[in-house]
Amino acid sequence: MHGEKRLEQARERVIDAISQNMHLYGVTESVGRLYGALYFQEDPMTLDEMKVELGMSKTSMSTSVRNLVDLKMVGKVWRKGVRKDLYQAEPDWYQTFIDFFTIKWRAGVSINVSAMEKSLNELQSLINDEHVEEHIKDQARMDIEKLTSALEYYDWINRLVDSFESKDIFNFIPKKR
Structure with missing residues (x-):
């Protein structure tokens, strides 16, 4: 087999x-293939x-x-004398x-926090409504407990995302051993 092959x-x-892996995260395989192809290119490419x-x-x-x-996986690159847009894969896989x-x-x-906060307000209004049956209010209270717990989880996810964006995550899990 020849070296090029x-x-x-x-x-x-x-x-x-790469394309199969990206498909698992909701990115089409063709987009994954494009990223993979760009990753191996030495020079930026036009469309x-x-x-x-x-x-x-x-x-x-x-x-x-x-x-x-x-998704910030590909960026535009400027090159003197080239009028068409050039694109290059982000080479840093951590980034x-x-x-x-x-x-x-x-x-x-x-999306989830917005829906939960809106529902929490509605549930609290239900509890405060004197015309609502007590068993409905009890169910609303249980729902409030569940949603409050879920919001704590989403707060944790936001802090986790913050640690990725600030790169603090690498203090806990270094890039190299």
């Missing part, structure tokens, strides 16, 4: 694994170059790149993990 095979194995490399349509490629930029998960966690926490 072996190199391509070794890279393809990793690209497949046209990526289109040729991966055989995706320009629209699909543009959407995939935008998705990766939003990629931090950006990817903190974006996802913050969004999930925000």
Whole structure:
């Protein structure tokens, strides 16, 4: 087997694994493949170059790149004399993990906390309503306890995310042993 073919095979194995792994976290396999392909590129690529490399349509490629930029896994790169946008994979996997998960966690926490706080207000209003039956108020009190506990969990998640963003997490779990 020629060296170039072996190199391509070794890279393809990793690209497949990356795309499958990202799929587990709600990112399409094609977006994962694009990130994997960009990761192995020495130089930044234009959308046209990526289109040729991966055989995706320009629209699909543009959407995939935008998705990766939003997740901070790919960034725009400026190069003198080049008019088209150039893109490059974030090479630091620690930073990629931090950006990817903190974006996802913050969004999930925000949605759930907002719903829970709204429900807590409604439940408290129910308890304060003199026309509501006592057994309904008892159930509302139990729900308030459950939601209060859940909000403590989300506060913990937010503090965990803060530790990733501040890099304090590496004081507890160093990058290298």
